[in-house]
Amino acid sequence: MKIMCVGDIHFADAFTHRTDNVRNTFEKKWEQIFELCRKKECQLMLLTGDIFHHKHPLRTSHSLVQFVIQLFKKSPVPIYSTVGNHDIQHNDIKTLQKQPLGVLMQSGVIKPLLCTLMHPKTADGSISVKDAIELFGISYSADLSQIHLPPKKKGFKRIGVFHTFMDWASGTFYGAEKVWSFQELKHLDCDFILNGHDHQHYEIANDNTGIIIRPGALIRYSRNEVDLKRKIYVAVLNTERPEHIYYELKAAPAEQIFDLATQVIQKKEKEEVSDFVQVLENIKHFKQKSLSEEIEGMDLPPDVKTELEGYIESVKK
Numbered sequence: 001m002k003i004m005c006v007g008d009i010h011f012a013d014a015f016t017h018r019t020d021n022v023r024n025t026f027e028k029k030w031e032q033i034f035e036l037c038r039k040k041e042c043q044l045m046l047l048t049g050d051i052f053h054h055k056h057p058l059r060t061s062h063s064l065v066q067f068v069i070q071l072f073k074k075s076p077v078p079i080y081s082t083v084g085n086h087d088i089q090h091n092d093i094k095t096l097q098k099q100p101l102g103v104l105m106q107s108g109v110i111k112p113l114l115c116t117l118m119h120p121k122t123a124d125g126s127i128s129v130k131d132a133i134e135l136f137g138i139s140y141s142a143d144l145s146q147i148h149l150p151p152k153k154k155g156f157k158r159i160g161v162f163h164t165f166m167d168w169a170s171g172t173f174y175g176a177e178k179v180w181s182f183q184e185l186k187h188l189d190c191d192f193i194l195n196g197h198d199h200q201h202y203e204i205a206n207d208n209t210g211i212i213i214r215p216g217a218l219i220r221y222s223r224n225e226v227d228l229k230r231k232i233y234v235a236v237l238n239t240e241r242p243e244h245i246y247y248e249l250k251a252a253p254a255e256q257i258f259d260l261a262t263q264v265i266q267k268k269e270k271e272e273v274s275d276f277v278q279v280l281e282n283i284k285h286f287k288q289k290s291l292s293e294e295i296e297g298m299d300l301p302p303d304v305k306t307e308l309e310g311y312i313e314s315v316k317k
Contacts, residue, residue, distance in 0.1 A: 001043050001044065001133060001238075001239045001240070002040055002041055002042045002043055002236055002237065002238050002239075003042060003043065003044045003045070003046055003159075003236070003237040003239065004033065004036070004037050004040075004042045004044070004045040004046070004077065004234060004235075004236060005045075005046050005194050005213050005215055005234060005235040005236070005237055005244070006033065006045065006046070006047050006048070006215060006218060006234050007047075007048050007196045007199070007201075007214070007215040007216050007217050007218055007233075007234075008048055008049060008050035008084060008086075008163075008196045008197065008199060008217040008218065009026075009047065009050060009051050009052075009217075009218045009219065010050055010051075010052070010053040010086065010217065010218070010219050010221060011026060011051060011052045011053060011060075011064060011068055011100075012052070012053035012054060012060070012064070012221070013060075013061055013063075013064050015053075015219075015221040017221075017222070017223050017258050017259050018221065018257050018258055018259075019257060019258065019259055020252065020256070020257040023064075023067060025219075025252075025257070026071075026219070027071065028250075029218060029219075029232070029249055029251070030071055030074075032249050032250060033045075033234055033249070034074060034075060034076055036234065036236070036247060037075070037076050037077050038076050040236045042076075042077050042236060043077055044077055044078055044079075044080065044120055045075060045077050045078070045079045045080070046079075046080050046081070046113075046135075046159070046161050046194050047079065047080070047081035047082070047110070047161075048081075048082060048084065048161060048162070048163055048194060048195060048196025048197070048215075049081060049082045049083050049084025049085075049086075049087055049139070049140065049161075049163035049196055049197075050084030050085065050086040050087060050163065050196065050197070050217075051068075051081060051084070051086075051087055051100070051101045051104065051110070052064075052068075052086060052087065052099075052100045052101060053086055053221070054086070055085075055086055055087075055088070055089050055099075056089065057098060057099055057100055060100045064100075065100050065103055065104070068100075068104060068109075069103075069104060069107050069109050072104070072109035072110065073109055075109075078111060078120065079109065079110050079111065080110070080111045080112075080113050080120060080135065080137075080161070081101070081110050081111075081112065081113060081137070081161075082113045082114075082137030082138060082139055082161045082162065082163050083096060083101065083112070083113075083114075083137070083139035083140060083141075083163065084139070084140050084163040084196065084197065085140040085141075085163070085197070087099055087100075087101040087140075088139075088140070088141065091140065091141045092141065093139055093141050093142075112137070113135065113136060113137025113161050114136070114137055114139065115136060115137070115138065115139070115142055115147050116136060117134050117135070117136050117149055117150065117158075118134075118135050118136065119132075119133065119134065119135070120133055120135050132153070132155055132156040132157065133156065133157055133158075133159060133239065134152060134153065134156050134157070134158040134159070135158075135159050135161070136149065136158075136159075136160055136161070137160070137161045137162075138160060138161070138162040138163065138164060139163060140163045140164060140197070142164075144164075144180055144184060144185065144188070145184065147188065148187070149188060149189070151189075152189050157191040157192070157239050157242075158188075158189055158190050158191050158192075158210075159190065159191065159192045159193075159194065159237075159239075160185075160188055160190040160192070160193050160194070160210070161194045161195075162193060162194065162195040162196070162197075163195070163196050163197050164178070164180060164195065164197055165177055165178065165179040165180065165197060165198060166179065166180045166181070166182065166185065166193075166195060166212075167179050167180075167181065167182075168181065168182060169181050170183075170184060182209040182212075183209075185209050185210075186209055190209065190210035191210050191211065191239070191242070192210050192211045192213065192237060192239070192242070192244075193209065193210045193211070193212045193213065194213045194215075194235075194237075195212065195213070195214055196214075196215075196217070199216055199217035199227075199230075200214070200216050200226075200230070201214055201215055201216030201230070201231070201233045201246070202214055202216075211242060211244065213235050213237060213244050215233045215234050215235045215246065216230065216232070216233055217230075217232075218232060218234075218249075219232075220232075220251075220254070220257075220258075223258055223259075223260070228254040228258065229254070231248050231251070232248065232249040232251045233246045233247065233248055233249065234246070234247055234249065235247070
């Protein structure tokens, strides 16, 4: 089975520092994805969550939700998604039904992936023995240590779609978010792991946890250096071989879609404020010492210090 794998999307009406028409940009990206689905003969599509950008439903217009529904109706393959932290409020999965992603799921354009095994069907409703897939999703708020799946069926391949931090070692991200180690995922017995959340595209070697696929986020919405330089990828997974291949989508250069001129001005203003604060600190420091003490602390030859002190004394007279 060939499966299209797409990272965090972050649909929004607009982004603060972007100057392009965001909806048009999203539409062009999805045209590329749908065309790639057809070209590579994909049978399913998996999304890593964060479908919408704003957590609060009042900040996502009805027009945008309708736009996404109509857009996804054009998909040549069924779409499945797990739940990201931007898809729920207060990290509570119970709020999903009232969120924009909940509306998409109720409309049928996206099928939910939760912590239970399911057997996806292709667009024509069929599934062959060679395409026998066990599919499940891990939402942002899920505790992986408390998830226990039944043994994998003989001949089936298991795919887990995650929205979390994972790495070689467990820990926390800036002391706040849990980072799961690959070892902590082994009990889920995945053949393939599709993961989102941190937006970056990079390869992770197979640790006998399963092949790990990280396409990265579909949109750049901040002006930090990493996001400005980041390229946009999707991946096509072939479960038979098995292999996954990344494909770069066409995207406009950062200077064409971001207000970088304002960023330069703001950076200069920040530097000027920093310089002014330093001047104030120097004045404060200077007031705490006499001129003689300042001169004594300078890295000058003794004869120069003596001459300088003599000059200051002559000025005082």
